[in-house]
Amino acid sequence: MATTIDHQIRNSENKLDYNGPLTRDAFGSDFKWGVATAAYQIEGAVHEDGRTDCVWDVFARKKGRIRNNDDARHACDFYHRYEQDLDLVKELGFEQFRFSLSWSRILPGGYGKVNQAGIDFYNKLIDKCIVLGIEPWITLYHWDLPQALEKSGGWKNRRIVEWFAEYAAVCAHAFGDRVKHWIVLNEPMAVAGLGYTTGEHAPGNKGIHNFLPVVHHLALSQAEGGRVLRKILPEARIGNAISCSYVYPNSQSAADVRAARRADALMNRLFIEPALGLGYPKDAFPFLANIKRFMREGDRERLKFDFDFWGLQNYFSVVVQHSYLAPVMWLKEVPATLRNVPTTSLGWEINPIGMYEILKQFQRYKGVRELVISENGAAFKDILKGEKVEDPRRQAYYQDYLAAVLRARNDGVNITGYFAWTLLDNFEWAHGYSARFGLVFVDFKTQERTVKASGRWFAGFLKKEEM
Numbered sequence: 001m002a003t004t005i006d007h008q009i010r011n012s013e014n015k016l017d018y019n020g021p022l023t024r025d026a027f028g029s030d031f032k033w034g035v036a037t038a039a040y041q042i043e044g045a046v047h048e049d050g051r052t053d054c055v056w057d058v059f060a061r062k063k064g065r066i067r068n069n070d071d072a073r074h075a076c077d078f079y080h081r082y083e084q085d086l087d088l089v090k091e092l093g094f095e096q097f098r099f100s101l102s103w104s105r106i107l108p109g110g111y112g113k114v115n116q117a118g119i120d121f122y123n124k125l126i127d128k129c130i131v132l133g134i135e136p137w138i139t140l141y142h143w144d145l146p147q148a149l150e151k152s153g154g155w156k157n158r159r160i161v162e163w164f165a166e167y168a169a170v171c172a173h174a175f176g177d178r179v180k181h182w183i184v185l186n187e188p189m190a191v192a193g194l195g196y197t198t199g200e201h202a203p204g205n206k207g208i209h210n211f212l213p214v215v216h217h218l219a220l221s222q223a224e225g226g227r228v229l230r231k232i233l234p235e236a237r238i239g240n241a242i243s244c245s246y247v248y249p250n251s252q253s254a255a256d257v258r259a260a261r262r263a264d265a266l267m268n269r270l271f272i273e274p275a276l277g278l279g280y281p282k283d284a285f286p287f288l289a290n291i292k293r294f295m296r297e298g299d300r301e302r303l304k305f306d307f308d309f310w311g312l313q314n315y316f317s318v319v320v321q322h323s324y325l326a327p328v329m330w331l332k333e334v335p336a337t338l339r340n341v342p343t344t345s346l347g348w349e350i351n352p353i354g355m356y357e358i359l360k361q362f363q364r365y366k367g368v369r370e371l372v373i374s375e376n377g378a379a380f381k382d383i384l385k386g387e388k389v390e391d392p393r394r395q396a397y398y399q400d401y402l403a404a405v406l407r408a409r410n411d412g413v414n415i416t417g418y419f420a421w422t423l424l425d426n427f428e429w430a431h432g433y434s435a436r437f438g439l440v441f442v443d444f445k446t447q448e449r450t451v452k453a454s455g456r457w458f459a460g461f462l463k464k465e466e467m
Contacts, residue, residue, distance in 0.1 A: 022403050024462055031409075032417030033462055034096025034135075035089055035439070036375050038142040038186070040072055041426040043102065045079035049117035052108040054144035055154070055195075056429075059202035070432030076424045077447050082125050084449070088440055089423060090132045092455050093462030097134045098374065098419050099125070100142035100186065103167055106174075110149035111163045119174050126178050136179050137419075139241065140168055140225060142186040143195070143202070143429075150203050155196060155214040158294075164221045165228050172232040182236055183311055183374065184225040187243040188218040188271050200430055208328055216294045219274045223305035240275070241311030241374040244268045245318045246354035246361070250334050255322035259331035261285075263320045268361065272310060274303035276367045287328055309416070311374030312362060316344075317354030344378045346435055350397060352404040359408040359415060370414050376401055377421035379428070379435040382452065389441045389452040398454060420458065424449070 020026070024033070040056050060071040078085055089097050103110070105118035129136040141164070145154055149163060168184070185191075194201035196210040222240050229238050245267050249260035265284035273281055279300065282288040319339065323332040336349035343349055355376070362368055378397040382389050398420065409415050425438035433444055439455035442448070451459075 020406075022399060022406065024464070026406055027409065027418075030416070032096050032135075032372070033094055034098055034137065034417065034419040035092070035094045035423045036098040036419040036421050037078075037100070037423055037426070038139070038144075039100045039102040039105070040075075040142065040144040041422075041428065042076040042078040042085075042424055043105075044073060044075040044077045046073050048079065049105075049121065050108055050115040051102060051105040051118065053147040054102070054104045055147055055150050055202040056144055058147050058150075059204050062204070065204065066430055067432040067434050070427065070434075072427040074444075074447075075427045076442055076444075078424070079121065081447065083128055085423065086125075086128050086132055086134065088449065088451065089134055092423075092439060092451070092459045094420075094458075095134060096137055096181075096417065096419065097129055098137040098139060098183070100139035100144075101171055102144055103141065104144065104146035104148070106170060107146065107167055108148070110146040110152075111166050114170055122175060126175060130178060135181070137181040137183065138171070138175060138179050139183040139186050140164075140171060141184070143191060145203070154203060155191060155217050156205075156210060158213075158217055158220075160217055161220045161224050165224050168225045168228040169232060172229050172236075176229075176233040176236065180235070180237055181239070182229050182233070183239050183241045184229070185218065185222045186241045187313060188215075188222060189243055189267065192218060193266075212288070212291045213294045215270065215280075216291055216299075219271055219303050220299065222271065223275055223303055226305040226307060237308045239307050239309040239311050239372065239374075240271070241313055242268075242271050243313045244358050244362070245314065245316055246351075246357040248317060248319045250319050250321035253322070256320070259320050259322040262329065262331055263318060263333075267318065268358070272362070272365065272368075275305050275307065276365060277304045279303075306367070307369075309370040309372050310362065310368055311372050311419075312358065313375035313421075314355050314358055314373065315376065315378070315421075316348035317351040317357075318349075344397075345380050346431070348378075350378070350400075352400040355401050355404040356408050359405070359413045360411070363408075363413045370416050372417040372419070373405060373415065374419050375421040376418065377437045379431075379437045382425070382436045382441055384441055384443070384450060387450060389450055391452045391454045394452070394454040395457045398458070 060066050108115050126136050192214040196205045196214045199206035226238050247260045247264045249256040261284040265281040269281040280288045319334040320331045336343045337347045341349050378394050380393050422437050424440050425436040425442040428435040441450040
């Protein structure tokens with residue numbers, strides 16, 4: 001019998017209560033359940049079979065950029081163990097598997113000559129999914145830009161829109177006969193903000209002068225990638241995945257409220273509104289008016305694309321306040337660790353009400369037809385004891401956030417699927433291997449896999465009743 005849990009979620013002010021059975025059946029028979037991964041975080045084999053460096057390979061070789069100086073040369077060795085790992089997906093009860101393609105494995109130079117070995121690997125991966133009855137969902141771009149393109153300016157160079165369109169076309173022709181669901185970009189705001197402005201992520205560029213051109217080229221590429229897929233694969237379901245966090249002002253002062261609107265414009269509105277034909281949200285963040293310097297005639301139309309669904313990636317809520325010490329932004333986050341609220345091991349606030357509120361917020365957009373939670377999960381300090389990993393806090397996290405998703409669905413939000421992040425403990429970007437998000441524990445020395453208690457819970461939750 002599927003797991004049944006009576007759940008109640010509420011924030012500190014008791015604005016939302018939910019009481020009811022949390023079961024798979026409560027979401028409806030057509031709701032999609034999946035687990036999400038990303039190529040660079042799990043594949044390893046970074047120099048095998050014709051793959052060339054991506055920006056993260058180069059970034060990780062710079063001392064001090066990644067915690068403990070970790071790198072992803074081997075990661076989870078998914079490149080060689082994908083069959084075993086897909087068997088785990090099946091064992092846990094997930095029927096959808098979201099994975100990204102390594103651009104530099106398919107087009108080692110970023111454009112031009114195709115690497116057949118890369119195509120062959122993903123064909124084998126897709127075929128294995130189908131044999132197991134798992135539906136493959138492809139993400140075209142999950143942050144691993146070929147280093148060859150970064151040498152030519154990367155996302156700062158407008159030509160990347162052409163390069164990305166070529167890459168999308170190669171992938172559509174290679175895999176589109178078996179893959180119905182496609183996600184164009186993963187969290188473009190993280191690329192622009194962390195990769196090209198603060199330098200915390202690859203390629204490690206710093207400077208506010210990078211932000212606007214990179215945002216514009218990403219926004220153009222998300223639409224152009226969608227158009228390429230639509231032309232080649234007219235029956236495909238095409239989406240885009242954006243990070244989102246419900247933003248609270250630290251107080252009801254006018255300055256804090258304005259700061260929250262600016263943060264919301266950057267974190268939630270920046271990439272969806274141009275695609276919907278609304279332009280950039282300069283009403284809340286006037287600095288964005290400067291993006292006109294990088295726009296060309298016809299760009300407002302080129303930014304538009306009617307996505308079949310929007311993937312929302314929500315992990316935490318954010319509280320901000322006005323700050324005179326942060327030029328341009330004029331705000332600062334009030335860390336969850338200073339607010340006496342529950343957090344994950346990364347200091348991210350655990351607040352299911354934020355999931356509910358952000359779903360309601362995106363549902364209000366005219367032109368948003370369908371929402372999918374394309375990532376949601378939590379990192380905790382897991383310990384392997386014997387042959388078990390007990391992670392009750394992660395299990396509780398999933399239960400509470402799923403209850404929030406169900407409440408939103410019951411309240412009329414057209415949310416049609418949920419992807420847990422993630423299958424395996426993996427290379428978690430700048431955190432290296434120190435942040436474990438997986439439903440499966442990975443011993444990175446031996447590559448041994450151990451399903452955690454949270455993974456076992458999901459297997460019970462997703463188990464279908466026998467007729």
